[in-house]
Amino acid sequence: MVPPRVSPKSELRAHIRSVRRAMPDLERTTADRSLAAAASDLVRQAGARTVSAYVPLAGEPGGGELVPALAGAAERLLLPVLLDDNDLDWAEHDGSFAPGRFGLLQPTGPRLGREAVAGADLVLLPGLAVSPDGTRLGQGGGSYDRVLQRVEAPTVVLLYPGEFLADVPSEPHDQHVCGAIEASAERYETAHVHWTKGCSMTQHWHSKYRSANDGG
Ligand SMILES: Nc1nc2c(c(=O)[nH]1)N(C=O)[C@@H](CNc1ccc(C(=O)N[C@@H](CCC(=O)O)C(=O)O)cc1)CN2
Numbered sequence: 679m680v681p682p683r684v685s686p687k688s689e690l691r692a693h694i695r696s697v698r699r700a701m702p703d704l705e706r707t708t709a710d711r712s713l714a715a716a717a718s719d720l721v722r723q724a725g726a727r728t729v730s731a732y733v734p735l736a737g738e739p740g741g742g743e744l745v746p747a748l749a750g751a752a753e754r755l756l757l758p759v760l761l762d763d764n765d766l767d768w769a770e771h772d773g774s775f776a777p778g779r780f781g782l783l784q785p786t787g788p789r790l791g792r793e794a795v796a797g798a799d800l801v802l803l804p805g806l807a808v809s810p811d812g813t814r815l816g817q818g819g820g821s822y823d824r825v826l827q828r829v830e831a832p833t834v835v836l837l838y839p840g841e842f843l844a845d846v847p848s849e850p851h852d853q854h855v856c857g858a859i860e861a862s863a864e865r866y867e868t869a870h871v872h873w874t875k876g877c878s879m880t881q882h883w884h885s886k887y888r889s890a891n892d893g894g
C-alpha cells in the first residue's frame with residue numbers, strides 16, 4: 679500500500695507545533711512577555727493608530743499579555759472573527775470575548791466586515807514560521823492569504839525562538855509578509871525584528887509620507 683503523502687507544509691507545521699508544546703513554561707512566559715513588549719513598541723514607533731492583531735491560542739506567541747499590551751499602545755485594536763469559509767471578519771477590541779472554533783477567543787463587538795482590516799496602520803498576525811523572503815507558514819486555513827491581499831500596511835508575524843527559518847515551503851497562493859518579531863533564544867527578555875527582503879517599516883512610512891506630500 680502507498681503511504682499517505684505528507685506535504686512539506688504539514689510536516690513543518692507538525693514539527694513546530696510539537697516544539698511549541700514542549701517549550702518550558704518559564705521560557706514561554708518570558709518569550710510572550712518580550713513579544714508583547716516588542717509588538718507594542720513597534721506600534722508606538724510606527725505611530726500606528728489602528729492596529730489589527732489576534733488573540734493568542736494556548737501556546738501561541740504573545741500569550742495572555744499581547745492583547746492588553748496592544749490595547750494600551752493603539753487607539754483602535756481590531757481582532758479577527760473566523761467565518762464559516764475560513765475568511766476573517768473583524769471587530770474592535772472592547773474587552774469582551776466569546777469562544778469560537780479551534781478554542782479561539784473572539785471579540786463580541788459589532789462586525790466591521792472582511793475589508794475592515796484594510797484600515798489598519800499595522801497588521802500583526804499569527805504564524806508558525808517565516809523566512810527571509812517573507813514566506814509565512816500559518817495554521818492551514820488559508821485565512822491570512824485572503825487578509826494579506828486586502829492590506830497595504832506593514833504585516834508582521836510574532837514568532838518563538840528558532841521560527842524565523844532560512845527556508846519555508848510555499849505554494850503559489852501564499853502571500854508574503856513584511857516582517858517578523860522573533861523572541862530571542864539567548865535572552866528571553868529581548869525580541870528581534872526581522873524585516874523581509876524589500877520591506878521595512880522605515881521604507882513603508884517614508885513612501886507613505888512622500889506620497890502624502892506629492893502634488894502639494
Ligand atoms: N490566535 C489565532 N487566531 C486566529 C488564527 C490563528 O492562527 N491564531 N487564524 C489563522 O488563520 C484564524 C483562525 N484559524 C485557525 C485555524 C486553525 C487553527 C488550529 O489550531 N488548527 C489546528 C488544531 C485544530 C484543533 O485544535 O482542533 C489543526 O488544524 O490541526 C487555529 C486557528 C484567525 N484567528
Ligand SMILES: Nc1ncnc2c1ncn2[C@@H]1O[C@H](COP(=O)(O)OP(=O)(O)OP(=O)(O)O)[C@@H](O)[C@H]1O
Binds near residue numbers: 817818820852
Ligand atoms: N485567496 C484564497 N481564497 C480561498 N482559499 C484560499 C486562498 N488562499 C489560500 N486558500 C486555501 O487555503 C488553504 C490553506 O492555505 P495555506 O496552507 O497557505 O494556509 P496558511 O496560510 O498556513 O493558514 P492561515 O492563514 O489560516 O494561518 C489552501 O487549501 C488554499 O487553497
